[in-house]
Amino acid sequence: MTTDTLPVLTKKDFQTDQEVRWCPGCGDYAILAAVQAVFPELGIPREKFVVVSGIGCSSRFPYYMNTYGFHSIHGRAPAVATGIKIANPELDVWVATGDGDALAIGGNHTIHALRRNVGVKVLLFNNRIYGLTKGQYSPTSEFHKKTKSTPYGSPDRPFNPVSLAIGAESTFVARSVDVFQQHLKDTLKHAAAHKGSAFIEILQNCNIFNDGAWTTLTEKDARSEKIIQLEHGKPLVFGKNRDKGIRRLPDGDIEVVTLGGDITEKDLIVHNAHHPRPSYAFLLSHMEHRPGFPTPIGVLRAWDDLPRYEDVMNEQVQEVIAKKGPGDLASLLRSGDTWEVK
Amino acid sequence: MSTLAETPISKAKREVIEQAVIRFAGDSGDGMQITGSQFTNTVALYGNDIATFPDYPAEIRAPAGTLPGVSGYQLHFSSSDVHTPGDLVDVLIAMNPAALKMNLADLKPNGILIVNQDSFKENDLRKAQMSANPLEDHSLDKYRLFSVEAQRLTRNALQHLGIDAKAMDRCKNFFALGMCYWLYNRSMDPTFRWIDDKFSKKPLIAEANKLALKAGYSYCEATEAFQVSYEIPPARLEKGIYRSLSGNQAVALGFVTAAQKAGLTLFLGSYPITPASDILHELSQYKDFGVLTFQAEDEIAAITSSIGASYAGALAITTTSGPGMALKTEALGLAVMTELPLVIVDVQRGGPSTGLPTKTEQADLLQALFGRNSEAPIPVLAASTPSDCFWVVVEACRIALKYMVPVIVLTDGYLANGAEPWRIPTLDEIPAFPAAHAKNPEGFLPYKRDPQTLARPWAIPGTPGLEHRIGGIEKQDGTGNVNYEPLNHENMVRIRAAKVAGVVQDIPDAVPVGDPDGDLLIVAWGSTSGSITAALNGRRAKGLPGRIGHLHLRHLNPLPANLGEVLKRYKKILVPELNMGQLIWVLRAKYLVDAIGMNKIQGRPFMQNELEVKIEELIGK
Ligand SMILES: Cc1ncc(C[n+]2csc(CCOP(=O)(O)OP(=O)(O)O)c2C)c(N)n1
Ligand code: SF4
Ligand SMILES: [Mg+2]
Numbered sequence: 001m002t003t004d005t006l007p008v009l010t011k012k013d014f015q016t017d018q019e020v021r022w023c024p025g026c027g028d029y030a031i032l033a034a035v036q037a038v039f040p041e042l043g044i045p046r047e048k049f050v051v052v053s054g055i056g057c058s059s060r061f062p063y064y065m066n067t068y069g070f071h072s073i074h075g076r077a078p079a080v081a082t083g084i085k086i087a088n089p090e091l092d093v094w095v096a097t098g099d100g101d102a103l104a105i106g107g108n109h110t111i112h113a114l115r116r117n118v119g120v121k122v123l124l125f126n127n128r129i130y131g132l133t134k135g136q137y138s139p140t141s142e143f144h145k146k147t148k149s150t151p152y153g154s155p156d157r158p159f160n161p162v163s164l165a166i167g168a169e170s171t172f173v174a175r176s177v178d179v180f181q182q183h184l185k186d187t188l189k190h191a192a193a194h195k196g197s198a199f200i201e202i203l204q205n206c207n208i209f210n211d212g213a214w215t216t217l218t219e220k221d222a223r224s225e226k227i228i229q230l231e232h233g234k235p236l237v238f239g240k241n242r243d244k245g246i247r248r249l250p251d252g253d254i255e256v257v258t259l260g261g262d263i264t265e266k267d268l269i270v271h272n273a274h275h276p277r278p279s280y281a282f283l284l285s286h287m288e289h290r291p292g293f294p295t296p297i298g299v300l301r302a303w304d305d306l307p308r309y310e311d312v313m314n315e316q317v318q319e320v321i322a323k324k325g326p327g328d329l330a331s332l333l334r335s336g337d338t339w340e341v342k
Numbered sequence: 343m344s345t346l347a348e349t350p351i352s353k354a355k356r357e358v359i360e361q362a363v364i365r366f367a368g369d370s371g372d373g374m375q376i377t378g379s380q381f382t383n384t385v386a387l388y389g390n391d392i393a394t395f396p397d398y399p400a401e402i403r404a405p406a407g408t409l410p411g412v413s414g415y416q417l418h419f420s421s422s423d424v425h426t427p428g429d430l431v432d433v434l435i436a437m438n439p440a441a442l443k444m445n446l447a448d449l450k451p452n453g454i455l456i457v458n459q460d461s462f463k464e465n466d467l468r469k470a471q472m473s474a475n476p477l478e479d480h481s482l483d484k485y486r487l488f489s490v491e492a493q494r495l496t497r498n499a500l501q502h503l504g505i506d507a508k509a510m511d512r513c514k515n516f517f518a519l520g521m522c523y524w525l526y527n528r529s530m531d532p533t534f535r536w537i538d539d540k541f542s543k544k545p546l547i548a549e550a551n552k553l554a555l556k557a558g559y560s561y562c563e564a565t566e567a568f569q570v571s572y573e574i575p576p577a578r579l580e581k582g583i584y585r586s587l588s589g590n591q592a593v594a595l596g597f598v599t600a601a602q603k604a605g606l607t608l609f610l611g612s613y614p615i616t617p618a619s620d621i622l623h624e625l626s627q628y629k630d631f632g633v634l635t636f637q638a639e640d641e642i643a644a645i646t647s648s649i650g651a652s653y654a655g656a657l658a659i660t661t662t663s664g665p666g667m668a669l670k671t672e673a674l675g676l677a678v679m680t681e682l683p684l685v686i687v688d689v690q691r692g693g694p695s696t697g698l699p700t701k702t703e704q705a706d707l708l709q710a711l712f713g714r715n716s717e718a719p720i721p722v723l724a725a726s727t728p729s730d731c732f733w734v735v736v737e738a739c740r741i742a743l744k745y746m747v748p749v750i751v752l753t754d755g756y757l758a759n760g761a762e763p764w765r766i767p768t769l770d771e772i773p774a775f776p777a778a779h780a781k782n783p784e785g786f787l788p789y790k791r792d793p794q795t796l797a798r799p800w801a802i803p804g805t806p807g808l809e810h811r812i813g814g815i816e817k818q819d820g821t822g823n824v825n826y827e828p829l830n831h832e833n834m835v836r837i838r839a840a841k842v843a844g845v846v847q848d849i850p851d852a853v854p855v856g857d858p859d860g861d862l863l864i865v866a867w868g869s870t871s872g873s874i875t876a877a878l879n880g881r882r883a884k885g886l887p888g889r890i891g892h893l894h895l896r897h898l899n900p901l902p903a904n905l906g907e908v909l910k911r912y913k914k915i916l917v918p919e920l921n922m923g924q925l926i927w928v929l930r931a932k933y934l935v936d937a938i939g940m941n942k943i944q945g946r947p948f949m950q951n952e953l954e955v956k957i958e959e960l961i962g963k
Contacts, residue, residue, distance in 0.1 A: 016811075018823065047806045052650070055814075062811050063824060068803035070653055071813025072646065073676050079643035083650025083658070084803065086634055087609055091654065091803050109646075112639040313634060320629035327631035329602050333595060333766050337532060338585045339387045341576075341765075 009040035016066045027178035027204035034184040052081045054101035058125035061096035075106025078113035081120045089310040095122045103139040114170035117196040119308040127206035135209035162285040165199040172198035174299040230298035235268040273302045361420030363428030367445045368437030370413040373515040378415025386586040389576025390419040395427035396759045400699045407469035412444045421575040425872035429949040439470035455485040460493035499557035513554035520558025587764040589728040589757035594624035596735030604777040608633045609651035609658045611644040616699045617755040618689040621661045641666035645673040652682040655802035661687040677748035678718040690754040692945040701945025702756035705921035710750045719842040722899040724752040726871035729764035746797040783807030788822035796841035852902040859911035860889020867895040877953035888961040
């Protein structure tokens, strides 16, 4: 690619003339702003971007991005994106989806796109609620949560989206938060650099139907105690005074320890996002469900050694052509036993 | 090869006849489909016209020897035109009692019945729920019964190879095939070639099959089991190079051809389902043609990935059967709304739900025409014979690209698996329809329409300056921007309808075969074409009176422009369908004609005789 001849793109180049119709104060604005800020920095011509979505508030995203965009049907964005990628692997395809879109109606397509390692970036806007249909619980809503459709509390146990993605062996799995602009942009850039499938859960507030969806984590006071920021090559430290860490136990499990005395950073796990096996990332993704453990944000897994699905598929075609030569239609029609009527 | 190619020449009395219908029946583990297709290939190569009817159970292996496990393959071959696999059979090969029980009713009186005597032991009879041995109780006296120890004789012939009994027994179908080759004076060479090819890595198995085939042939030669053998001269078909072609193969070849004629990459998104899976299997072989086949996680992903591929500029298709069609419903609406080219093939089978997965039916017509939420018209085409599937698919692709619409092609299980000789067209017999992706940003609007076809431009990602958004939400004409205004919606609904209705400019006027006006018009569609033609030919041969026309509709939406006028030219209209009456429903609603239905819902095609009886009932003898 001749990067040097590329026109310099700015945030403005990625904005459309369409009025943005999310509720004022919705977390989706912040995500849009971050994506529009990051895309011009990627060195990719604008016409190569395709943003695909399903249905939901979050899925309105493509209308506000001045790229190629496809607002498809509920849950099917990963499948639409897979078709686009196979037909043209050169395109930079991003999926914008919601917790209902990606994990309820489209759960099947999500896991299959990830396990195939299709080179698409999936941005899951997780507001733990169905926004567009006005407030029913979603597959990420908390157990016992009261919503319009669960007046007595939700009987469902929620999915942990990053655990699910790691379980599907997605080669890139990360989490960020709408209100952490810089962190979000950095995470998007990491994802953009990843060749295989990338899955980013973005914790998002729906101030209309689930206000404060994530405040227990994002409140200024709670932040550093409740959240651990993962950085590849750095020890797992958190806490207001950076005085807590995660340590391995002899049986392979992990524990939270307080630094000081005998325990130093040397005893802590050094984050390795590039581990080829998903088990470590899964362990991290799941720790937030245990008392006293923090919720990880940042890149949990970024292992890019697997060929992309669309490349495998197109290479197969090229290999066969190299071996057999390009197909000749006349002889294909005549293949098998033929006879002549004179 | 050369020594094997020498086929002994039979010296028994030879009778020249015009046509025959033969059915191979046995357990689904007996290789009846292979046996039947080998016989078919051989007679087709010889130059007979053919029609086949493979009929197999839904279960891969029902318990061996039982009634539900019976698999059959029927072939009609002739020195004149063949339109159906035949109602009744001249020769029945029954490899076990269950096969005999399930098929005997279709054998003509005095027909030839070949049975494998070794599988008529007490246990075999019990599995077929038979109390007496029909080989011994004279119940088969009205047939020419040839009870042959096919298993023992096969084992004898293969003994020296040192393979186990099971492997030897697997060859007994070829013993029966050898007998049939003798009976109809056919060369074993094509089957020898097939065996060599199929078992090239297993020479011992190849040898065993060849020996079994020869043993069956020699058995007839040596024992003079049959007093006569038959000769069916080649048919007088149109000049050209021919091959035998099944409907599913034809669909696959049609798509590869269409992609080349359009200058596009072919993308298939599909999920396996009987009887459509073979299209996926075929197309996945054609990588040298750049064909991309994606086996999706379900039918919804199959069609939505195809929609994505279409958006990205490929000739995108999806293939399925009824239950899969139901799953694609919502996405079909998306294709209508985004006005992207897409071809959907529905190989219909018996339903509803899982229904009769391996049997044929025509009951998805209304689903194809109307089975979507809201106003979502789609052009619908139907193939009438196995090889016609090729031409219908090519036409469907041309329409989809020209009008930027999804197009549904209906075939069915009978067409999909049935085969007929196909005169292979030369490439210039098929007009090219090069597709053009939009390039010019000047004045570009995603929903700006071609005044003639109402098609919107096909602007694909990667093209500088044409960035735009599409989706399932109602849009403003021209700009494609989201728009909920009442009048805009009505306008858009009408435009989408007018665009599909406008496809009629590509559809030739309806011209009935036979009498252009008169007593009776038979209007039908799809795979019933052969049976209807055969019935009308049958009537004509008998010199029966009446002015009858036959109109077989290939275009079911839109219908030919002159159809209403044609319907008025006849006193009565008969609509035979393998459903409860779906085309008739459309004709009555649209043209206010008092058409008469004829409906069969048995998972089987019409018999020629059934149709003849119905016609007689309507217009007399
Ligand atoms: C087939 C289908 N079923 C149901 C709906 C209704 N529907 C639209 S969006 C939605 C849920 C959206 O929730 P989520 O994906 O979390 O997106 P959010 O609005 O919260 O961003 C539902 C149920 C639909 N559009 N299509
Ligand atoms: S309903 Fe919630 S998610 Fe939807 S736009 Fe409003 S605030 Fe955002
Ligand atoms: Mg949501």
